[in-house]
Amino acid sequence: MKIKNIIITFISAIALVLSSSSISLAKVVGDKIILGAAVSLTGKYSTNGEHTKNGYNFAVERINSMGGIKVGGKTYKFDIIYYDDESNSGRAAQLAERLIKQDGVQYMLGPYSSGLTKAIAPVTEENKIPMVEANGASRSLFTKGYKYLFAVLSAANQYLEVAIDLAVEKNGGNPVKIAMAFEQDAFSQDVRIGVVEAAKRTGSKIIIDDKLPKELNDMAATLAKVKATKPDVLVVSGHSKGALTAIRQIAEMKVDVKMLAMTHCDASKLAKQHGKNSEYALCAAQWHKSLSYKDKFFGDGMKYDKEFKAQFGYNPPYQAAESSAALLVWKDAFERANSLDKDKVRDALSKTDMQTFYGNIKFSPAGQNIAKPMVLFQVRCEGDKCENKVVAPTKWAAAKLVHPVPKWSER
Amino acid sequence: MDLLIFQAPILMVQASLDGILLGILFALIAYGMALQWGVMNIINIAQGELVIVGGYIAYFMYKAGIHPGFGIIVSPIIMYFVGWGLYKLVINKVVDRDLFISILATFGISILTQQLMNFIFGSDVVVAQSNFGTTMFFDGMVTLPNAKIFAAIVSIAFAIGLVIYMRKSKLGRAIRATAQNARAAKIMGVNTEKVYAATFGINAALCGVAGSLIAITFTLHPYVGLPYTVRSFMIVIIAGLGNLPGVALSGMGLGVFEEFADYILGTEFRIGSVFTLLVLILVYRRFKLSRKREYLK
Numbered sequence: 001m002k003i004k005n006i007i008i009t010f011i012s013a014i015a016l017v018l019s020s021s022s023i024s025l026a027k028v029v030g031d032k033i034i035l036g037a038a039v040s041l042t043g044k045y046s047t048n049g050e051h052t053k054n055g056y057n058f059a060v061e062r063i064n065s066m067g068g069i070k071v072g073g074k075t076y077k078f079d080i081i082y083y084d085d086e087s088n089s090g091r092a093a094q095l096a097e098r099l100i101k102q103d104g105v106q107y108m109l110g111p112y113s114s115g116l117t118k119a120i121a122p123v124t125e126e127n128k129i130p131m132v133e134a135n136g137a138s139r140s141l142f143t144k145g146y147k148y149l150f151a152v153l154s155a156a157n158q159y160l161e162v163a164i165d166l167a168v169e170k171n172g173g174n175p176v177k178i179a180m181a182f183e184q185d186a187f188s189q190d191v192r193i194g195v196v197e198a199a200k201r202t203g204s205k206i207i208i209d210d211k212l213p214k215e216l217n218d219m220a221a222t223l224a225k226v227k228a229t230k231p232d233v234l235v236v237s238g239h240s241k242g243a244l245t246a247i248r249q250i251a252e253m254k255v256d257v258k259m260l261a262m263t264h265c266d267a268s269k270l271a272k273q274h275g276k277n278s279e280y281a282l283c284a285a286q287w288h289k290s291l292s293y294k295d296k297f298f299g300d301g302m303k304y305d306k307e308f309k310a311q312f313g314y315n316p317p318y319q320a321a322e323s324s325a326a327l328l329v330w331k332d333a334f335e336r337a338n339s340l341d342k343d344k345v346r347d348a349l350s351k352t353d354m355q356t357f358y359g360n361i362k363f364s365p366a367g368q369n370i371a372k373p374m375v376l377f378q379v380r381c382e383g384d385k386c387e388n389k390v391v392a393p394t395k396w397a398a399a400k401l402v403h404p405v406p407k408w409s410e411r
Numbered sequence: 412m413d414l415l416i417f418q419a420p421i422l423m424v425q426a427s428l429d430g431i432l433l434g435i436l437f438a439l440i441a442y443g444m445a446l447q448w449g450v451m452n453i454i455n456i457a458q459g460e461l462v463i464v465g466g467y468i469a470y471f472m473y474k475a476g477i478h479p480g481f482g483i484i485v486s487p488i489i490m491y492f493v494g495w496g497l498y499k500l501v502i503n504k505v506v507d508r509d510l511f512i513s514i515l516a517t518f519g520i521s522i523l524t525q526q527l528m529n530f531i532f533g534s535d536v537v538v539a540q541s542n543f544g545t546t547m548f549f550d551g552m553v554t555l556p557n558a559k560i561f562a563a564i565v566s567i568a569f570a571i572g573l574v575i576y577m578r579k580s581k582l583g584r585a586i587r588a589t590a591q592n593a594r595a596a597k598i599m600g601v602n603t604e605k606v607y608a609a610t611f612g613i614n615a616a617l618c619g620v621a622g623s624l625i626a627i628t629f630t631l632h633p634y635v636g637l638p639y640t641v642r643s644f645m646i647v648i649i650a651g652l653g654n655l656p657g658v659a660l661s662g663m664g665l666g667v668f669e670e671f672a673d674y675i676l677g678t679e680f681r682i683g684s685v686f687t688l689l690v691l692i693l694v695y696r697r698f699k700l701s702r703k704r705e706y707l708k
Contacts, residue, residue, distance in 0.1 A: 042526075044634050047534045184679065211679035215638035217629040220429045221673035221681075227552070228419045240536040244630050248538060252545050252556035273538055 027106035028340055032079040033069060036105030038095040043087025045112050048319050052112045052135055054312050055323025056080055062297050063327060069334050085111055089119035096123040106342045109326055114138035114187050121149050130346040132329050134322040139190040142366040149367040150349050152325045154374050156187050157194030159284040160235055162376050162392055163261035164198035167233045170403045179208035179231035181222045183238030191237045191263060207231055212238050217245050223255050233259045240268035251277035258404035266317055271379045271386035279381045280405040287318040287358050288375050288390045290398045297328060298357040325358035378402060416674040425553045426670040432559045434666025436624055438659045439566040440639055441646035443617035449652040450590040450610045451506050453513040457521035458643055459636030461615050465490050465622025466631045467532055473539035480541055482623025483565050487616035494615025498608045506607055528633035541627040562624035569620050574655060586610055645689050
């Protein structure tokens with residue numbers, strides 16, 4: 001009896017030690033710093049989820065092969081635990097919980113899309129786990145007072161502000177007439193807020209303000225209104241579907257506007273799918289390979305583009321680039337904190353001020369990257385080959401803006 | 412409230428034409444739904460997904476360098492067999508059961524098809540280019556994309572073709588007999604099992620035609636099927652089963668109503684106003700029915 005009791009006590013003691021040690025060791029196993037990420041590998045975000053994962057992995061390999069992370073005189077390497085969130089926000093929150101509570105992850109990477117980031121942020125916040133995210137641009141992520149959320153990308157409301165400023169500048173500094181159509185979802189409505197603010201600031205007038213239903217794939221009515229009212233700028237944002245529908249119908253209906261500004265041109269492969277019909281469209285993007293930012297891991301955008309393509313077989317969209325940048329931020333923060341303590345790392349993250357190939361990164365108290373402006377590019381065609389050329393911000397731009405857009409009758 | 416359409420009446424022409432062209436395309440999908448609803452008493456929730464699968468067939472033809480317009484021939488042939496297979500696999504097990512069971516079954520098919528499309532075709536939004544150009548009226552103020560005109564003509568042609576087929580052919584007569592009274596038809600020697608499979612196949616083929624037209628007029632994505640299901644469901648409810656002119660009229664009527672609602676109330680009320688109209692029509696029907704019943708008493 002006594003022996004049996006001793007054995008049971010002994011076994012449970014070992015079990016207890018093992019379980020507690022596995023939790024405390026999970027954040028760092030041997031010389032590996034473990035990061036956790038729930039990414040959409042199936043479901044409607046699977047394409048962009050894949051870009052996100054490839055971006056993360058590309059940077060992990062690069063950092064590990066270039067000497068790893070030096071903390072307290074010891075060299076560590078990054079490793080990531082992935083789960084598939086199925087493009088479902090409920091599942092994403094569950095998986096974040098699992099990463100933190102079961103796997104003992106102490107450092108998180110973001111998922112793909114604003115919606116899923118919004119689902120995960122309350123979990124990381126509650127558990128005081130710092131998260132560097134690269135694919136959630138919604139403005140509401142930065143208005144809730146989150147202390148452990150850091151976003152390397154520009155917020156959604158900054159997407160098309162630049163376009164309005166540019167239109168006003170081209171109009172000799174005078175206010176312009178704006179027509180806009182935004183899908184009714186969190187992201188597009190955030191973009192709309194930015195445009196409305198820019199209109200107010202410049203004294204511009206909004207003459208059409210259409211809210212496109214999510215199910216809608218026909219913008220003919222909006223475009224007929226645009227034809228009748230002749231605004232100076234037409235702004236459209238409704239994910240890939242919105243961008244593709246807009247270009248198709250603008251070309252079909254021969255809608256002439258001086259400037260057409262949109263989002264999601266690269267995600268929808270606009271230039272490839274619509275060819276010449278998409279020419280002169282102005283698009284907001286987080287990043288473009290021709291920008292001249294530099295870092296020592298990836299060199300510059302062109303080099304990143306080339307090496308990413310060599311490894312994964314396709315040109316990296318900005319979703320991949322910003323995901324890679326998140327890892328550079330983590331490395332930098334670990335080394336400045338010179339500690340693996342999550343709170344010390346969090347404080348180091350909040351003091352980040354660096355340049356990466358993706359752009360400058362510096363966080364506001366709300367965790368928003370305030371050092372990187374949005375990029376505007378314009379689709380330009382030579383023969384049948386269409387390409388995106390960066391036209392703003394002028395400091396980093398490689399090409400000149402064509403304004404006003406030539407009329408359909410002259411194309 | 413926006414009065415632009417009254418200040419520029421030319422927009423009314425544009426809105427009406429857009430609505431009619433849109434409505435005809437929806438009516439084709441609704442016709443397929445009405446057909447199999449009438450014959451098999453099944454409400455097919457996966458209707459929209461069949462449309463999108465049909466669209467992807469046209470898209471892949473386009474990718475292979477064939478003009479996507481030929482999708483209207485290839486897509487229905489492939490889709491007929493897809494529909495036939497679906498009937499043999501799933502639908503034949505629920506065809507005599509409660510309506511609720513068939514709704515659940517087709518709902519399951521719809522989810523499965525969405526995920527499979529996402530898995531096979533990827534989650535990118537895609538379009539096929541027809542390069543049909545545009546027809547313009549009134550000095551370019553009213554524009555009609557030729558792709559939409561093409562879509563409307565093809566839809567009408569297929570609908571008329573099917574009506575003739577239903578009247579003249581042996582299978583068509585068998586389908587109509589089964590719709591009127593399945594039991595009696597069976598006694599008279601009609602192989603209802605075969606009729607059901609053919610009906611489901613014909614419905615899928617119609618979806619295939621509509622899908623390949625959508626590939627050249629709108630956009631394709633694994634998850635955009637539902638609006639097509641809902642819209643065809645509404646058209647059928649308003650028109651009633653077995654009423655082809657009714658389906659065409661209610662399709663066009665809804666299309667025009669939707670366009671005008673967009674101009675007058677704003678784009679955000681477009682879908683909402685169509686649903687409001689549906690509720691009003693249903694309430695009115697009930698009201699009319701109850702009066703009839705009183706008269707009969």
